[in-house]
Amino acid sequence: MEGRIAIVGGGPAGMMAAIRAAGILGGGERVVLFDKNDRLGRKIYLTGKGRCNLTNLRPWEEFATHLHPNQGFLKQAFRAFSNEDAIRFFESIGVPVVTLQGQRVYPASLVAGDVARALERRVRVSGVEIRYRTRIASMSDLSGFDAVILATGGKSYPVTGSTGDGYALAQEAGHTVTPLFPSETALLPQPYDPGLPGLELKNVGLHLFIDRTPVESDQGDFNFTEDGMESGIAYHLSRRAVWALCNGQKVEIVLDLKPALTLEKLSARIVRDSITVRKDSLRSMMPEALIDPFLRANPGITAAGLPARLKEWRFRIVDYKGYERAVVTAGGVNLKEIVPKTMASRLRPGLYLCGELLDLDGDTGGYNLQIAFSTGALAGASAARYLLSLR
Ligand SMILES: Cc1cc2nc3c(=O)[nH]c(=O)nc-3n(C[C@H](O)[C@H](O)[C@H](O)COP(=O)(O)OP(=O)(O)OC[C@H]3O[C@@H](n4cnc5c(N)ncnc54)[C@H](O)[C@@H]3O)c2cc1C
Secondary structure (H helix, E strand, O other): OOOOOEEEEEHHHHHHHHHHHHHOOOOOOOOOEEEOOOOHHHHHHHHHHHHHEEOOOOOOOHHOOOEEEEOOOOHHHHHHHHHHHHHHHHHHHHOEEEEEHHEEEEOOOOOHHHHHHHHHHHHHHOOEEEEEOOOOOOOHHOOOEEEEOOOOOOOHHHHHHHOOOHHHHHOOOOEEEEEEEOOOOOEEEEOOOOOOOHHHHEEEEEEEEEEOOEEEEEEEEEEEEOOOOOOEHHHHHHHHHHHHHOOOOOEEEEEEEEOOOOOHHHHHHHHHHOOOOHHHHHHOOOOOHHHHHHHHHHOOOOOOHHHHHHHHHEEEEEEEEEOOOOOEEEEEHHHHHOOOOOOEOOOOOOOOHHHHHOOEEEEEHHHHHHHHHHHHHHHHHHHHHHHHOOO
């Protein structure tokens, strides 16, 4: 009897693994994909604010700088299925793409559902047997299979089905899991001025301080929301900030409203333009809605003190949004236990792991889906070859 592959999890990693494996094995229902939901890729529908930033076109050297905690681990999987391969693949399954700001690639329709539906369709026509509404609770549920691919995702947005089951399955198979924490998530300042939620800031600077030491900076856009400092550059800093909070460290974020100007240049401009701390005068320095919160945060401020406060508005961060709203789960199955060339487990023959389940995550910008596609494609191809080698 010919062997069979079980794939646990029908997210982007599991679907890509299924397509690849079935492509090599030639269908015949030798690949069985389990998902607890009644449709595949539920999380994809939410990605990129409903538009799905499916990859990033930066060349590998730049791409790798957006991966954590191990930039090199993805290299071989990326080489086997790169960002350009992903674009060609999506165009071949009827999803033309468009590249927008920051080399971010989206479906041309800007509809995330188009990506999810096209992938699910492709899985179906590949001859993969899909078992919907089936939750795999233990590795022993898969004892009839010759190879297993774990693609269960992380713990973020559990409503989509990603509830962290895969960590227990991997541990059952002997793997270790590095500490897990939410990343790409909102950071809550305290005090938090009620005038701030709802404000979008463009082209500002953020500096992250941990125990009073500057550790990371970024420049760009972010939002103040009900949950705190969110999206864009705030998300980027959230990985280190959340980890520091988990470890009981003091976390501060300094907002620079004028990152393009040095303190000296800003001071000279304020003198030249006779800018004062009156509301009508401050309009040239910041969005109107920010003026009241700014003045409340800096009581008694004078024109002489204005440049320093514009470049250094300090927020003490006391909390973060948990898995229910985090874009990604940091930490995961220990990469030392995975062969980067095949995504095979070093501990159990015939076991492969891929996607967010691994201790590998990326910044926002299309990096996480590319991790899922690259590792999923490689795991699927490797598992199929393993099966063929058993003949
Ligand atoms: C709001 C939001 C927006 C995002 N936007 C982007 C973006 O624009 N670009 C980007 O690159 N990344 C984005 N991401 C991250 C990206 O979506 C994930 O990193 C990616 O989906 C991970 O893929 P995966 O296949 O590893 O896991 P998942 O997508 O989490 O899929 C795992 C699947 O496994 C199934 N499953 C879990 N346990 C079991 C079990 N025991 N039995 C059976 N099935 C099981 C689940 O139902 C699920 O379908 C976003 C994430 C969120 C939450």
